[in-house]
Amino acid sequence: MPSSKSFLRQNVLPPLLIGLLISNLVSSPVRADAAMEWVQRMSDSMRSLNYRGDFVYMQDNRLEGMQISHYKDEQGEKEHLLSLNGEAREVIRDNQNLTCIWPSSRKVIVDLARKNSFSPIFIPDDIARLEKFYQIKLVGKDRIANMDVVVVHIDPRDQYRYGMKFWINEANGLMMKSSLLDENEQVIEEVMFTRLELFDGDNKPFIDTMPPIDDNFTLVRYHSGDSSETFAADNAWQLTDTPGGFWRESVLRRETPDGDSFVQQMVYTDGLASLSIFIEKKTDLTQSGVSSMGAVNAFIRILNEHSVTAIGEVPAITVRQVAESVNFQPQ
Amino acid sequence: MKHQDENLSLLLDGDSEADVTAVLDEVVADVNLQYRMRRYQIIGEALRNELPQAIDTDFHHAVMAKIRQPSPNLETHDKQSDQVNDLDIVVPLLSRAWFRPFAGLAVAASVAVVTVALWQPLQQQGALPNDGLASVDQQVADQQKIEQLAGQQVVGSAVPVSSRVQSGTRWKLEQESPVLQRKLNAYLVNHTEYSSSMQGLIPQARVAGFDAEQ
Numbered sequence: 453m454p455s456s457k458s459f460l461r462q463n464v465l466p467p468l469l470i471g472l473l474i475s476n477l478v479s480s481p482v483r484a485d486a487a488m489e490w491v492q493r494m495s496d497s498m499r500s501l502n503y504r505g506d507f508v509y510m511q512d513n514r515l516e517g518m519q520i521s522h523y524k525d526e527q528g529e530k531e532h533l534l535s536l537n538g539e540a541r542e543v544i545r546d547n548q549n550l551t552c553i554w555p556s557s558r559k560v561i562v563d564l565a566r567k568n569s570f571s572p573i574f575i576p577d578d579i580a581r582l583e584k585f586y587q588i589k590l591v592g593k594d595r596i597a598n599m600d601v602v603v604v605h606i607d608p609r610d611q612y613r614y615g616m617k618f619w620i621n622e623a624n625g626l627m628m629k630s631s632l633l634d635e636n637e638q639v640i641e642e643v644m645f646t647r648l649e650l651f652d653g654d655n656k657p658f659i660d661t662m663p664p665i666d667d668n669f670t671l672v673r674y675h676s677g678d679s680s681e682t683f684a685a686d687n688a689w690q691l692t693d694t695p696g697g698f699w700r701e702s703v704l705r706r707e708t709p710d711g712d713s714f715v716q717q718m719v720y721t722d723g724l725a726s727l728s729i730f731i732e733k734k735t736d737l738t739q740s741g742v743s744s745m746g747a748v749n750a751f752i753r754i755l756n757e758h759s760v761t762a763i764g765e766v767p768a769i770t771v772r773q774v775a776e777s778v779n780f781q782p783q
Numbered sequence: 784m785k786h787q788d789e790n791l792s793l794l795l796d797g798d799s800e801a802d803v804t805a806v807l808d809e810v811v812a813d814v815n816l817q818y819r820m821r822r823y824q825i826i827g828e829a830l831r832n833e834l835p836q837a838i839d840t841d842f843h844h845a846v847m848a849k850i851r852q853p854s855p856n857l858e859t860h861d862k863q864s865d866q867v868n869d870l871d872i873v874v875p876l877l878s879r880a881w882f883r884p885f886a887g888l889a890v891a892a893s894v895a896v897v898t899v900a901l902w903q904p905l906q907q908q909g910a911l912p913n914d915g916l917a918s919v920d921q922q923v924a925d926q927q928k929i930e931q932l933a934g935q936q937v938v939g940s941a942v943p944v945s946s947r948v949q950s951g952t953r954w955k956l957e958q959e960s961p962v963l964q965r966k967l968n969a970y971l972v973n974h975t976e977y978s979s980s981m982q983g984l985i986p987q988a989r990v991a992g993f994d995a996e997q
Contacts, residue, residue: 726974
């Protein structure tokens with residue numbers, strides 16, 4: 453007669469282990485889905501809610517205090533960002549314009565705003581594809597600016613993209629903190645709210661209130677307001693070797709300010725990270741090489757009398773590989 | 784007029800070929816030339832990043848008001864007389880091609896500096912019309928004010944000069960180059976606008992954090 457231990461080993465443990473294994477296999481996607489649900493909720497909240505608050509932005513051991521106001525009404529979204537340290541730099545964005553103002557330097561820039569650029573938390577359609585390149589998981593709970601948050605970690609599976617962490621307000625879904633992480637999970641760039649409040653649509657912040665006009669400036673309207681001034685892409689410029697998971701999202705070609713030549717921009721994304729390649733005629737001042745600003749890397753090379761610049765919120769190895777894979781093949 | 788401009792420019796550039804006495808005689812005799820001289824000084828200060836650091840927190844409100852106007856000033860510049868154009872050198876210097884999209888920050892920034900600098904004498908007198916969108920009549924009136932201003936004694940430069948302190952973020956380059964700083968900023972703005980990255984507020988914070996001297 454078998455002992456009770458041997459009975460357990462032979463008849464109970466195997467099915468139990470198999471059950472646990474199956475349970476674990478099933479629960480992993482569920483956790484990823486739950487994490488993505490939070491990210492989806494965050495995206496919706498950041499675009500649909502009216503909020504204002506103060507946050508800190510950290511980059512290269514520099515800390516910047518900033519203030520944001522965002523609201524949405526029947527006219528669309530409007531967002532106002534103000535730097536609280538040093539020069540009062542401002543970025544104002546509505547459905548038509550992206551306006552950057554450096555008041556003490558008296559510099560004003562008005563460019564076309566793009567639809568996707570509001571609090572650009574973009575939810576990729578193909579989560580299964582995304583999970584080939586990132587592990588997406590809920591990692592716990594925390595407290596930011598005296599508010600309860602859940603923490604989502606998006607962990608890259610290779611060296612060609614950064615990791616991300618989001619701290620999401622449990623009550624309203626707003627993003628309270630976000631970090632970009634390098635391959636060692638060290639923070640490269642980070643924003644964190646220190647104060648955040650909701651307001652109703654009838655109590656719009658000052659960004660929609662025009663006070664008596666102070667005529668200390670002249671506006672240089674920078675864009676024509678017509679986004680149709682694009683030209684057919686030059687298909688002679690192609691990429692031969694993009695890092696896994698990156699695909700071409702769009703290509704644009706426009707005249708340079710002097711009207712003498714063209715700049716072609718090709719945007720590549722893996723669904724979360726993105727980079728652009730800018731190609732234009734090289735000048736005497738064109739320099740090749742690497743550059744960086746916080747998490748953004750750029751690599752410039754000269755090819756066929758053109759400067760080819762890959763730039764984006766991806767590791768240096770990625771922009772370098774992409775720039776070096778550009779080739780020119782006349783059609 | 785062109786000859787006077789060239790002489791004035793040579794003088795302000797410290798060119799040894801300039802006939803200093805002759806140019807100064809012309810300046811003393813011509814109030815418009817006095818104003819032009821002061822204007823050139825301001826442009827020079829703008830190009831050398833020597834404009835003052837004073838912060839005007841209402842600045843963006845006025846900019847936004849102008850953006851909302853359906854017909855920007857630019858539409859009427861070409862129709863102005865030479866006298867009115869003298870108020871704002873944007874038109875003589877720039878063709879409409881400059882206002883095409885995708886141009887990036889570099890050109891816009893420099894244009895803005897020059898344009899704003901030219902209005903500086905007026906703002907010191909608080910003399911501009913109510914909404915900053917000068918009609919033809921308003922511009923003629925402004926021109927008259929400029930002439931009045933030009934008749935006043937000019938002491939030093941039109942705006943105070945102060946040393947500048949770097950604020951905001953800059954690109955790390957292998958070899959420092961303001962041209963490359965501006966170029967990369969322009970690329971980054973366009974990249975941010977046209978890409979769909981999922982990084983929360985970080986992209987906007989980057990743009991807001993740009994060092995203005997770039």
